[in-house]
Amino acid sequence: MRKxxxxxxxxxxRAFQMVLTDLGNEVVVPPRPSRRTLNxxxxxxxxxxxxxxxxxxxxxxxxxxxGAELLVTSGGVGPCRAGLxxxxxxxxxxxxxxxVDIIVFEPPRLHPFNFISNVKRLNQAxxxxxxxxxxVKRGWRKVQALDNVxxxxxxxxxxxxxxxxxxxxxxxVLPWIDGAYTIDEIVAAEAAALEEMKKIPRDPERLxxxxxxxxxxxxxxxPASNLEIEEVLGNLGVRVERSMFLTGWTRDNTWKxxxxxxxxxxxxxxxxxxxxxxxxxxxxxxxxxxxxRGFDGVxxxxxxxxxxxxxxxxxxxxxxHDYNIPVLTFFLDEQTGKAGMVTRLEAFVDLMRxxxxxxxxxxxx
Amino acid sequence: MKAxxxxxxxxxxxxxxxxxxxxxxxxxxxxxxxxxxxxxxxxGLRELQQxxxxxxxxxxxxxxxxxxxxxxxxxxxxxxxxxxxxHAVAASYYLPDVKTILEIGGQDSKIIIIRDGIVxxxxxxxxxxxxxxxxxxxxxxxxGIPITQFGALALQSTTPVRIAGRCTVFAESDMxxxxxxxxxxxxxxxxxxxxxxxxxxxxxxxxKELLAPVVFQGGVAANAGxxxxxxxxxxxxxxxxxxxxIIGAIGAALLAKEELEIIKKxxxxxxxxxxxxxxxTSSFECDGCPNACEIAEIYEEDRVxxxxxxxxxxxxxxxxxxx
Numbered sequence: 001m002r003k004x005x006x007x008x009x010x011x012x013x014r015a016f017q018m019v020l021t022d023l024g025n026e027v028v029v030p031p032r033p034s035r036r037t038l039n040x041x042x043x044x045x046x047x048x049x050x051x052x053x054x055x056x057x058x059x060x061x062x063x064x065x066x067g068a069e070l071l072v073t074s075g076g077v078g079p080c081r082a083g084l085x086x087x088x089x090x091x092x093x094x095x096x097x098x099x100v101d102i103i104v105f106e107p108p109r110l111h112p113f114n115f116i117s118n119v120k121r122l123n124q125a126x127x128x129x130x131x132x133x134x135x136v137k138r139g140w141r142k143v144q145a146l147d148n149v150x151x152x153x154x155x156x157x158x159x160x161x162x163x164x165x166x167x168x169x170x171x172x173v174l175p176w177i178d179g180a181y182t183i184d185e186i187v188a189a190e191a192a193a194l195e196e197m198k199k200i201p202r203d204p205e206r207l208x209x210x211x212x213x214x215x216x217x218x219x220x221x222x223p224a225s226n227l228e229i230e231e232v233l234g235n236l237g238v239r240v241e242r243s244m245f246l247t248g249w250t251r252d253n254t255w256k257x258x259x260x261x262x263x264x265x266x267x268x269x270x271x272x273x274x275x276x277x278x279x280x281x282x283x284x285x286x287x288x289x290x291x292x293r294g295f296d297g298v299x300x301x302x303x304x305x306x307x308x309x310x311x312x313x314x315x316x317x318x319x320x321h322d323y324n325i326p327v328l329t330f331f332l333d334e335q336t337g338k339a340g341m342v343t344r345l346e347a348f349v350d351l352m353r354x355x356x357x358x359x360x361x362x363x364x365x
Numbered sequence: 366m367k368a369x370x371x372x373x374x375x376x377x378x379x380x381x382x383x384x385x386x387x388x389x390x391x392x393x394x395x396x397x398x399x400x401x402x403x404x405x406x407x408x409g410l411r412e413l414q415q416x417x418x419x420x421x422x423x424x425x426x427x428x429x430x431x432x433x434x435x436x437x438x439x440x441x442x443x444x445x446x447x448x449x450x451x452h453a454v455a456a457s458y459y460l461p462d463v464k465t466i467l468e469i470g471g472q473d474s475k476i477i478i479i480r481d482g483i484v485x486x487x488x489x490x491x492x493x494x495x496x497x498x499x500x501x502x503x504x505x506x507x508x509g510i511p512i513t514q515f516g517a518l519a520l521q522s523t524t525p526v527r528i529a530g531r532c533t534v535f536a537e538s539d540m541x542x543x544x545x546x547x548x549x550x551x552x553x554x555x556x557x558x559x560x561x562x563x564x565x566x567x568x569x570x571x572x573k574e575l576l577a578p579v580v581f582q583g584g585v586a587a588n589a590g591x592x593x594x595x596x597x598x599x600x601x602x603x604x605x606x607x608x609x610x611i612i613g614a615i616g617a618a619l620l621a622k623e624e625l626e627i628i629k630k631x632x633x634x635x636x637x638x639x640x641x642x643x644x645x646t647s648s649f650e651c652d653g654c655p656n657a658c659e660i661a662e663i664y665e666e667d668r669v670x671x672x673x674x675x676x677x678x679x680x681x682x683x684x685x686x687x688x
Contacts, residue, residue: 034655164678224656228676317572326486339431340489347449347487354483 019139024125080277157234212290278308291323371618374432377471427621451616519590522555530560
């Protein structure tokens, strides 16, 4: 059987693995990006390329050594370098002597034929169209379940009484969802997982800060690339809401633009009326929406040298001023030292907390 | 006499301050870290013990700076706080209506914006050492000028000489070029001060609204040439805060006092006896997963008191609870 693999992005691999197996492929599960991945990726990528390209390159080299022959990835929308990365990866990997092929999924809304022919190539089991639809639906439901459980961990972690309890339970319940196969099983596993997480002892008295995370999709979705920022913030007493989940993004680019997507675009309109590629416009729109929802702050995550996010960052200075919401930007690269980031995060949390306390004191007067 | 101890362990210097109840600084030390934070902390405390009057009783300890966690476990700190908050607290203490804090240290520089007494924005240089104390140090020694006279020399400049400031490599080659063309040392040194300020304002200060009163602190605040260059660039008067070189440590001491007044517990300070204990640091690579985290640990005699670098709880030290 042909061996297939794909880039690692958070916990989503659990769902991709299921769908690709159902379609009749042997799946090589990509390992969580580690220092080894990074070293491999940096060694074989152009120096000026952005961080996601390097990590994914490292992942590809790891899965190829584990026997993968075909790689599945997504393309990009708008003028962002990520759109040509699949081709660059393919060229580099072939130069290195791997006879690899890459299937690139472009947004089906814009490229319906690309979608159909790609599915055909992956359908080794010769499933009927009806069976394929059913299989994709299950995969989709699994990604949603994984996203929902992750969102729950972000809500609970800042209030946990025993430090580390949320992470422990989260790691325990993930395999439950992994093991579910039918839609009914997935729904039941998700419910059980959410129930288990709600049992974590919490301190409701704590002053909790609400923070939105915006930025480029890969560094948002892969904790190994952002030094587990959500966990660090949760431990500092911050309830994190990430602007992007795989379900949210794929939905926008698959069937129709969701109402959420529309609002982000509308919100960004006065500041940035153009699609500048990547997620630059989303970063601006989401910051405004977070400000309107009364959040205490926003953190922008971007790969070093990412043009869309650099443009967004410059505009965010004005958004931050106009909407009175603190914004902190991190450009991520191959550094693994967490100290500089932790210092800034701690200071940012102090800043948000003081601002919140001051606002609360001023209100009754 | 009750007193509060603050320790700021930075990359270049380790600063120690002791304040009494009235806010008077009864001891202040500025030591070079020299890549040996543990020894420097011990040496500092040993020196402190000799300066302090015997009736002084340390009631709270705060640690800050990039080595704050290390300092915290060695001395037994009540508060371990990031240097941005510590600097802001100390600056506001001396100048309550301060709106802008410029801070340049050995390896990093930061800007802190304060409105109505609270921090509303901050930035730290992220890219390189261009425009920090170590580069000035390096250039001063290349030119054979003691760093303490660097500022005074810049003030004597009469003709502006432009030096590139974005990168230390560009700056140094520009300085050499100007010196070979025959410009005087005082003009070149002044040009460097202006380049450093320009770089700071464009990089760290980018997009920030700099309002008066402005306070300048950190080790580089001792340099009158830089202060004057800031004043020319911003067209504002700049105040160098009192005790500017140990201001982070003073902030840490203030925060420690505040914290213990809230939680009402005795200090965790281990006392000056720790100067005689043997500390040992070591590191290893974890083999638990492919991430291969570099774990660093510190031993007090034979006991592990701190561990850093892990991405998971595997190496967490379970603290003995006093409750």
